[in-house]
Amino acid sequence: MKSIKPGRGPSAMGALGSIICVVFGIFWTIMASSSGAPIFFPIFGIMFIVMGIVQTIYHFKNATSTNRFSEYDITDSSEESDPLQDMFGKKGNTEFTKFDDFNNSEKTNFCPYCGDKVNSDFEYCPKCGKKLP
Structure with a gap:
């Protein structure tokens, strides 16, 4: 996340x-x-x-501290967890798998709404479901 x-x-x-x-x-x-x-x-x-x-x-x-409150910088959960997500969020949300295993030959972009990796030929973000520009 x-x-x-x-x-x-x-x-x-x-x-x-x-x-x-x-x-x-x-x-x-x-x-x-x-x-x-x-x-x-x-x-x-x-x-x-x-x-x-x-x-x-x-x-x-x-x-x-290493585990900061979330507000400005975009970080990945593998880098640093979010204390508010840990406290109030759903634990172990695996509805969407990590998309780190894209084929390296394909161009990878990021969703402007949630920051998740998306393939350049995706029309909708697989994480948040919003239409990509």
Whole structure:
């Protein structure tokens, strides 16, 4: 099964951006508390810090782990499994076999809808069933 996963670079950039948000939240909370602002301003800063820490952990884990959450990069299940598919999807879906054993002399394309390999003379994708352009 093809999965769309966030690249390690964007995840690392998200972690760095989240750390910057945590630093901003700390300054916000200190300034709001020391200037005598109403109580909801320091509470907002604390919430900002907590959300930034959670985002930092999430993005750092996505940037460094081998089994990432699916969102952007297309990977094959033989390269890296999809944790959401493992958790909520059907296990062992073998309705369609792998099409890796095409004759090498035939031109192989990819379905623009699901990313599966299709032969150049196919009219419909054997995995998703959509008409190929």
